[in-house]
Amino acid sequence: MRLPQISIHTTDIQMDWQIHKPIQHIKQPRAEQRISQPAATVEIHTQKGKLSIDSSQARRELGNYPTSEMIMRYAQEGRQEMMKGISRRVREGRQMMLNAGKGQRGAIIQQIAMQNSGPKRPGPYNIKFVPSVGSVKVNYRPATVDVNIQRNEPKIDVKVNKPIHDYTPGKVKGTMIQRPRVDIDVIG
Numbered sequence: 001m002r003l004p005q006i007s008i009h010t011t012d013i014q015m016d017w018q019i020h021k022p023i024q025h026i027k028q029p030r031a032e033q034r035i036s037q038p039a040a041t042v043e044i045h046t047q048k049g050k051l052s053i054d055s056s057q058a059r060r061e062l063g064n065y066p067t068s069e070m071i072m073r074y075a076q077e078g079r080q081e082m083m084k085g086i087s088r089r090v091r092e093g094r095q096m097m098l099n100a101g102k103g104q105r106g107a108i109i110q111q112i113a114m115q116n117s118g119p120k121r122p123g124p125y126n127i128k129f130v131p132s133v134g135s136v137k138v139n140y141r142p143a144t145v146d147v148n149i150q151r152n153e154p155k156i157d158v159k160v161n162k163p164i165h166d167y168t169p170g171k172v173k174g175t176m177i178q179r180p181r182v183d184i185d186v187i188g
Helices: 056-062 066-099 105-117
Strands: 005-011 014-020 023-027 031-037 041-047 050-054 136-142 144-150 155-159 166-170 171-178 183-188
Touching: 066 105
Parallel strands: none
Antiparallel strands: 005 183, 014 171, 023 166, 031 155, 041 144, 050 136
16 A cells, blocks of 8 residues: 655745945034133241340349449449448547557557558459350240141033934845745655
8 A cells, every 4th residue: 555645845935135234423522621720829927036135134244234223333332332431430430449548559550550451352263254154045936837728629611512423224125036935745
């Protein structure tokens, strides 16, 4: 027994394509930018330094006094020397009064003359530095500088431009040259 056979033949489709590619242009204009930097504000305040030198004590130690003080000192010293002179004369007069005429024959006057004559040494000598150390007073106040700076922020103005986009879509056109086909035959 013979079985029938099926024969299948296919024919593929054939197309003729006409393709027009799409066209796209993109342009990005540059951003417009303006930048300005305002100058900083600077304020400087200074206070001058001050130097003071007080040499009045050194001048006094050297014997240079103000006129009014010099007059007062000389008047005081004169008064003291006058009082010393008065007390010495009173003492010598009392000495002559008490001791005179007792057989001394003028010896008391000789004694008083001996007391008042001859060199008198003022005392132990030592080196003295005039003016003394530290007699000139120096005071210095340094200068001060105060600086205030106020910075100003930069001013930035930016304008962003949109991109320019030009697009032409593509086209595809097809023409069928051969139609697809399926042939089925039964053999036998």
